[in-house]
Amino acid sequence: MDRLEAMAMLVSSVEEGSLSAAARKLNIPVATLTRNVNDLEALVGTRLLIRTTRKLALTDVGAEYVATAKRILEEVDELERRAAGEFTTPRGELVVASPVQVARLRVLPVVNQFLALYPEIRIRLVQSDRIIDLVDVHADVAIRVGRLRDSSLVxxxxxxxxxxxxxxxxxxxxxGWPETPEDLRELPCVVFDSPSLSPWRYRSQDTGQIYTIADVPRLLVSSPDAAVDAAIDGIGVTFILEHDVHEAVIAGKLKYILQDFEIEPIPVHVVYLSRAAMPAKLRRFIDYAVPKLRELLAEFGRIPSA
Known part of the structure; x- marks a missing residue:
């Protein structure tokens, strides 16, 4: 048994949720993967996995072992990439995480331009509107919308x-046109279920304090496109990022309302894990993407509501 290979199989099984799914991902027979995991448990001297008909679960020892195995495998991978020249020559796979709509409208154009410049780099773009843990998805860099909470990130x-x-x-x-956010309680609303946009927040004209408007939505959706389409169809008012409705406003399909009560724009950051040595592929991407994203995000100006 190759211990590192068996550890990688165990980690993959946990991440994929089953031995068969991990075997498919690794392109090996299920019997081979099962044998290696069993041998690893025999070597450790205790059970690491609890196998049920529906899914895999980790024992307490298994959870600790898998966390350590991930770290060891990442360190070995980094050493191999360093030896292969990845820390001096920009090559290999780069994993970039971003919210879905930001990825489509802002990140993907930058990624496409970057790939044209660096033919030896491959990019996997992970799109999710939930906050992604860079370690969990093995991401090198992420675009974060909203306030940052993880102080370990650069x-x-x-x-x-x-x-x-x-x-x-x-x-x-x-x-009729609402004059204050409280007037929204009398209007049907379309809510985009997003951590950055829920609940709806407004700024008091008198005190400058931020307050929220909570109401039962007429329609609750999980994508900004759906919220915009529903608002265009007259289903309700919606609370959304400007770049999602920019074209609809220009076309006259939607109108900005309550502009005097808007909160401060939500910050956007490029984040990555602090490390002793940064691979050339990551350094090149950050150096290229940061000014490009700043340029793209500066495009929007304040458009009058009427």
Whole structure:
């Protein structure tokens, strides 16, 4: 048994949720993977996995062992990449994480341009509107929208995204223009279920304090595109990032409302884990992406509501 190989199989099994799924990912027979995991448990002298018909679970010892195994495998991988010249020559796979819509509108154009410049680099773009743990998904760098909480990350601010409230002309003709956020309680609302945008927040004109408006949505959706489409159709008012509605506003399909009550734009950062030595591929990407993203995020200006 190759111990490192068996550790990698164990980690993959846990990440994939089953031995068969891990075997498919690694392109090896299930019997081979099972034998290696069993041999690893025999070597350790205790059970690491609890196998059920539905999924895998870790024993207490297994959870600690897998966490340590991940760290060992990452250190070995880094040593091999250093020996292969990846720390001096930009090559290999780079994993970039980003919110879905930010990835589509802002990150992907930068990624495409970067790949054209560095033919020996491959990029895996992980798109999710949930906060992604860089270690869990083995990401090299991430674009984060919102306030940063993890102090272990190195962060570079690249801009901010304005948060706006919009409604269709048809809906405004029917209900009238709201003068304050409290007026939204009388209007149907379309809510995009996002950590950065829930609950709806506004700034008091009198005190400058931030307060929230919580209401039962007429429609709750899990993507910004769905929220925008529903708002265009007159289903309700929605609270969204400006770049998601920019084209609809320009086309006259939506109107900005309650602009005087808007909160400060949400910051956007490029973040990565602090490490003793940074691979050339990551350094080149950061050096290239930061100014490009700053340029793209600076495009939007304040558009009058009428």
């Amino acid at each position: 962060a570079t601010r690249v801009g901010a995204l304005r948060v706006v409230t919009v409604a269709s002309p048809t809906l405004l003709d029917k209900y």
